[in-house]
Amino acid sequence: MLRAAVRPRMLVLLLLLLGAAAVCGRLGAWQLDRAEIRGASAASQQLAAQQALPPVGLGDALAPQTAFRGGLVGRSVVARGVYDAAGQVLVVDRALEGRTGYLVLTPLRVTDDRPERLAGGASTAGAASDAVEVPVSAPVLPVVRGWVETPDDAAALAVPTGEVTVTVWLQSSEASGRTDLPAGQVDAISSAQLLNRWGGPIWTGYGVLSASDPSQGDALTLLPMPARSGTGLNVQNLAYAAQWWIFGGFAIFLWLRMVRDEATGDRAV
Numbered sequence: 001m002l003r004a005a006v007r008p009r010m011l012v013l014l015l016l017l018l019g020a021a022a023v024c025g026r027l028g029a030w031q032l033d034r035a036e037i038r039g040a041s042a043a044s045q046q047l048a049a050q051q052a053l054p055p056v057g058l059g060d061a062l063a064p065q066t067a068f069r070g071g072l073v074g075r076s077v078v079a080r081g082v083y084d085a086a087g088q089v090l091v092v093d094r095a096l097e098g099r100t101g102y103l104v105l106t107p108l109r110v111t112d113d114r115p116e117r118l119a120g121g122a123s124t125a126g127a128a129s130d131a132v133e134v135p136v137s138a139p140v141l142p143v144v145r146g147w148v149e150t151p152d153d154a155a156a157l158a159v160p161t162g163e164v165t166v167t168v169w170l171q172s173s174e175a176s177g178r179t180d181l182p183a184g185q186v187d188a189i190s191s192a193q194l195l196n197r198w199g200g201p202i203w204t205g206y207g208v209l210s211a212s213d214p215s216q217g218d219a220l221t222l223l224p225m226p227a228r229s230g231t232g233l234n235v236q237n238l239a240y241a242a243q244w245w246i247f248g249g250f251a252i253f254l255w256l257r258m259v260r261d262e263a264t265g266d267r268a269v
Contacts, residue, residue, distance in 0.1 A: 002009050004262035006176060014260065017251040024248030028241040035237035042073050042234065047239065050074040052204075055167055061115030064139040064201040068172045074225050075170045079141060079207075080112040084134045085159035090151055090185050095219065101149040105189060108166065108207075108264060109138040115165055134177060142169060142189060142206035146220025151196075157219050164214065168207025171226040211240045 004010060004236045005112050051074075058079040059074060084107045091103035143166060177188030186193065208223050210214075 001259060001263040005259045005264070008051060010259055010262065011253075014255050021248035021251040023252065024244045026101060027247070028244035031237050031244060034235075035233040035235075035241060038234035039238055040184035050076075058110065058141065058168075058203075058207075062203060064203050064206065066168075066204065067155050068203075068205040071147065072170045073172060074227060076167060076210065077170060077207070078115050078165065078167050079108065079110050080115045080163060080165045081108045081110040081138065081141070082134050082163055082196070083107070083143075083159050083161070084109055084136075084140075085161075088159060088184075089197070089260070090148075091189060092155055092181065092187050092232045094147065096147045096223065099149060101147055102151060102154060102185075103147055103189075103223075104145045104154050104157070105186070106140045106143050106145050107207075108143045108164075108196075109135045110141050111135055111138055111163065113139075135201075136199070137203045139203065140194070141168075141203045142191070142194055144189070144208045144223060146222050147207065148220065149207060153219075157217075160212070160214065160216050164212055166207065166213075167211040168209050169209055169225050170205050172205050177234035 005014075015137045053076065055076040056078040060073055061077050062068065071114055087107040089105050093100060094103045095101075147188050148157075171189075173191040174188040176190045176193050177186060179193075181187060189206050191202055191204050191206070210222065210225070
């Protein structure tokens with residue numbers, strides 16, 4: 001078979017087919033690049049469309065203990081409740097703008113998941129006295145109130161007391177994390193783990209704070225709007241890329257098949 005492969009005619013065919021395979025490879029790479037560009041554009045448009053939607057009541061978007069749909073990621077919702085300061089934890093190893101720090105995660109005991117402010121009524125948040133008790137039987141919404149660089153930074157910040165009205169972006173729950181961290185720290189925002197810590201009922205996603213009434217101040221750095229995770233690739237262009245690479249591989253296979261047929265013919269003579 002080697003003798004058949006090094007014949008001038010087969011070598012010329014090899015060069016031609018290698019050239020064709022190289023062209024197919026380049027075209028496949030171009031289609032992959034287009035898939036990334038179009039995927040990023042689609043994600044950007046989806047994010048802009050999500051940002052343009054007005055907030056809705058949390059209860060209108062998602063009920064406690066119900067499955068979180070992917071389309072809810074980044075949805076702006078409003079809820080009213082009381083923070084349970086005793087349940088606050090820090091989420092470790094979270095990066096923001098190139099720095100690694102901690103997310104401040106506080107359970108919000110929701111007393112109203114369809115606040116009147118959405119219907120044009122006046123907000124009553126903050127009107128209650130600081131003596132408002134935490135309604136321990138109320139459903140829990142995990143709220144990321146912001147980011148800090150060190151645990152000491154978080155310890156110096158008081159959790160808002162009394163009733164608050166929060167506007168949050170929804171995000172899906174994460175997979176369960178480690179259980180050997182120091183007290184008051186977790187490495188995942190997992191509804192399953194938080195249920196054991198805080199009790200229920202609990203929302204299967206969590207909220208990323210964008211606004212609060214009354215305001216919690218500027219000491220905590222708010223997070224940007226969460227985006228839906230995914231490959232960011234346009235499926236159609238990705239399929240075209242795969243087709244070009246298959247064509248390139250077929251060109252090499254075709255030459256090997258021709259060499260084998262050539263060698264088989266030699267043995268038959």
